[in-house]
Amino acid sequence: MDVTASPLTQRRPTRQIVVGTVKVGGGAPISVQSMTTTKTADVDGTLQQIYALAAAGADIVRCTCNERAAAEGLAQIVPRSPVPIIADIHFHVEMALAALEAGVQGLRLNPGNLRKPEEIKLVASEARDRGVPIRIGVNAGSLHPEIYERFGGATPEALVESARLELAYFDEVDFHDVKISVKASSVATMIAAYRLASATFDYPLHLGVTEAGPLPGGLIKGTAGIATLLAEGIGDTLRYSLTADPVEEARAGRQLLEALGLRERRGLDLIACPSCGRAEVDVIRVATEAQAALSALDLPIQVAVMGCVVNGPGEARHADLGIAAGKHRGHLFIQGEIVRVVPEADMVEALVDEAKKIAAEGVTARLAARDRSAAAEAAADRALLLDDQGTDVNHAGERIERIRRRADRA
Numbered sequence: 001m002d003v004t005a006s007p008l009t010q011r012r013p014t015r016q017i018v019v020g021t022v023k024v025g026g027g028a029p030i031s032v033q034s035m036t037t038t039k040t041a042d043v044d045g046t047l048q049q050i051y052a053l054a055a056a057g058a059d060i061v062r063c064t065c066n067e068r069a070a071a072e073g074l075a076q077i078v079p080r081s082p083v084p085i086i087a088d089i090h091f092h093v094e095m096a097l098a099a100l101e102a103g104v105q106g107l108r109l110n111p112g113n114l115r116k117p118e119e120i121k122l123v124a125s126e127a128r129d130r131g132v133p134i135r136i137g138v139n140a141g142s143l144h145p146e147i148y149e150r151f152g153g154a155t156p157e158a159l160v161e162s163a164r165l166e167l168a169y170f171d172e173v174d175f176h177d178v179k180i181s182v183k184a185s186s187v188a189t190m191i192a193a194y195r196l197a198s199a200t201f202d203y204p205l206h207l208g209v210t211e212a213g214p215l216p217g218g219l220i221k222g223t224a225g226i227a228t229l230l231a232e233g234i235g236d237t238l239r240y241s242l243t244a245d246p247v248e249e250a251r252a253g254r255q256l257l258e259a260l261g262l263r264e265r266r267g268l269d270l271i272a273c274p275s276c277g278r279a280e281v282d283v284i285r286v287a288t289e290a291q292a293a294l295s296a297l298d299l300p301i302q303v304a305v306m307g308c309v310v311n312g313p314g315e316a317r318h319a320d321l322g323i324a325a326g327k328h329r330g331h332l333f334i335q336g337e338i339v340r341v342v343p344e345a346d347m348v349e350a351l352v353d354e355a356k357k358i359a360a361e362g363v364t365a366r367l368a369a370r371d372r373s374a375a376a377e378a379a380a381d382r383a384l385l386l387d388d389q390g391t392d393v394n395h396a397g398e399r400i401e402r403i404r405r406r407a408d409r410a
């Protein structure tokens with residue numbers, strides 16, 4: 001999708017910060033983050049994961065910095081990383097200072113963990129002098145006990161208050177290179193907290209539902225929270241927190257932004273019909289095989305797999321490329337126009353072949369190169385199917401008739 005064509009590009013204005021080479025807020029493209037699960041001291045293992053995350057769509061990667069060996073690992077990782085690195089500081093001020101020494105492009109501080117005002121201000125001063133931004137990462141599960149007590153729990157107001165207090169410490173040392181997160185594992189709390197944060201601060205917001213859990217529930221919770229806020233114009237960067245390979249987090253973040261039209265498509269978007277009584281092929285199997293084969297090409301293309309030739313090409317005419325099944329054959333179409341008819345067994349191979357040719361030659365050239373007899377063959381298949389199945393294969397008309405009869409009797 002063309003980003004400029006999305007109705008969701010209207011964002012709430014925020015200040016802009018720069019994490020390494022990535023701008024966050026102030027109208028910059030919404031960035032995707034993830035976090036490594038390796039020991040940061042394992043430099044090669046961590047770098048391998050960072051490369052995988054970047055390939056899956058992560059713009060920024062966070063690594064834990066919980067001990068000296070991790071900070072020393074960061075000193076070797078940062079210069080070799082393809083994306084900016086943020087260090088997550090848990091409880092120790094020394095680790096924040098060591099991570100800055102290692103050259104990280106950002107820090108994450110949890111106000112519930114690093115609590116002493118003098119230490120917070122020391123880290124902010126060091127970050128200020130080095131031009132390194134900090135995320136104030138408030139988390140409902142580790143809220144500062146005093147705030148928890150005062151608000152009677154980890155309420156949206158309590159989460160925002162925690163961020164406000166941290167900002168006040170930063171203000172004292174004239175540090176403003178900040179983004180904020182107010183995460184909760186409850187989607188409803190998280191949405192309310194970010195809405196309040198957006199109304200309270202003009203700093204960029206980092207979105208996330210914390211501890212969302214394994215797939216598919218974690219993905220649903222993350223999407224429910226993050227997408228709701230993005231659709232309201234709230235949010236400048238995001239992370240899915242999944243109990244899964246972090247590559248899934250990066251992939252999900254990227255795909256969500258592409259689906260909302262907030263980032264340019266850079267990979268495959270496979271759409272497929274849900275299948276119904278008309279389907280002439282096992283749509284799930286063909287779609288799964290097509291997804292695997294086409295993903296490997298790494299092309300920014302939308303491809304449709306449709307279960308029948310009666311409605312498929314028309315319903316998916318917006319796709320760059322598609323295939324619809326009919327009478328043991330596949331109708332290959334480009335932007336709704338039939339270009340070739342292939343045996344059913346060759347459907348996936350035909351999609352891959354045509355996707356490569358579209359990438360090399362462009363849509364116009366491939367439409368011009370279409371098989372001139374394909375449209376007539378396709379029309380004949382379609383007519384045969386309609387003969388076999390009738391126009392109401394899903395029996396909707398019969399059902400409507402029964403509903404009407406029942407209403408008449410009542």
Ligand code: SF4
Pocket residue numbers: 273274275276277278279280306307308309310311312315
């Ligand atoms: S009518 Fe055809 S394209 Fe539409 S859901 Fe049914 S099989 Fe798929």
